[in-house]
Amino acid sequence: MTEASNPIAAPLEDVARRHIPGATGIDALKRLSGGASQEIWSFDAVTPSGAVPLILRRAPGGFRDAGRSGTAVPLETEARLIRLAEEVGVPVPPVRHVLTEEDGIGQGFIMDRVPGETLARKILRDEEFAGARPKLARQCGEILARLHTVEKSKLPPLRTATGRDEVEQYFTTYKQLDYPHPVFELAFRWLRDNAPQTTELTLVHGDFRNGNLMIGPDGVRAVLDWEIAHVGDPMADLSWICINPWRFGNIDMPVGGFGTREDLFAGYEAAGGGKVDPARVKFWEVLGTLKWGVMCMGMASAFLQGDRSVERATIGRRSSETEVDLMRLLAPLTGKE
């Protein structure tokens, strides 16, 4: 879509004039992603002192909650969480404006466009990030420690999900997909037998991993995509970034393919995140791996129901990757786990 024919260009320009100090117009508007749950637009506010790089996150077509999954929070909530995280020192893209009805472009918010890289392949291989890589795991630990200190009384309404809740939620989805996976059954059984008695629940980001971290040569610059944030076990965030698919082949660097658990946990504890419980971390690593496996089954199901995307079909065949990861976690071939 060209800028001239883009129906949001004119109203967005008005929004920018009203809410971005000094803005006289907008420039370089382009759609960044075609996600089903959210539109992401990149644009610059034109001001006398130069271009201000911005991002608009908007509900698809501007409609309230259209296409958002049951676990996604409303965009206003996402904006609120970003502001709360910023208050406790989590690096985030500052929120400039939450859209209102009078803005006329639906539901969403405008935030700063933080420069950097989110693609794991580049972060893990490019020379530009060589200096940052050894620091990232510890930084992730420190960031999660702060994120988990957001006062619960300040939180907007959010769903609460304990480990036990999530096991049952994914078990229901697995059963609905109706295809036998003995390894997944073994994992569900293990998770039910080993579900932690959760004593403390905090704000949990829910999708803290490569792809949702804006990284520069200096390290983590911003934590993005707060749409599945909820109240849960803080250990869930420490584990999700460690599941093998997020290591992108660097299997011996459990934290996102760039660092060690020791560095992650040391950063977490040093920044006031409380004592890391290795048993709970393992529980969440098994659950996280299984979740991705069930999501892959969902792709196969969508394909069989008529979405003829070859990409979706091949992702369906990736549930076996999570089975080998689960077997290595639950029935290791060597003595160590």
Next chain:
Amino acid sequence: MQDQPSAIDLIGAVSEFIRNHAMPQLKGHTAFHALVAANALDIVKRELEIGPKAGDEELSRLKSLLGKDGSLDALNRELCAKIENGDMTLDTPGLREHLWATTLTKLAIDQPKYSGYRRALEEAGAGK
């Protein structure tokens, strides 16, 4: 019996055509999806090569584990039920070995380059 070339050889040729001749002429998303399509054909090729024998072996393991006859689908569903309700665990003789053998075969077909699979092969003694 069909004439030559075999299904495996035909798929191999199409996959090579996409990867080496069609893809370099394509751009952006279409080029990416062409690569995905070639990868899908490679899965089919490996399944044709490995699947029949591996399927027979899986079925014979399932029959011996469950002590009954049935199809791959039916016996896998029964195994799932027994694991779910705790009748069979990793301590059940043969279950661990069966799950490992089945999992490694699935990966040999679906994604033999996957890091977790490569590491599991090393741990199993360089693939036996």
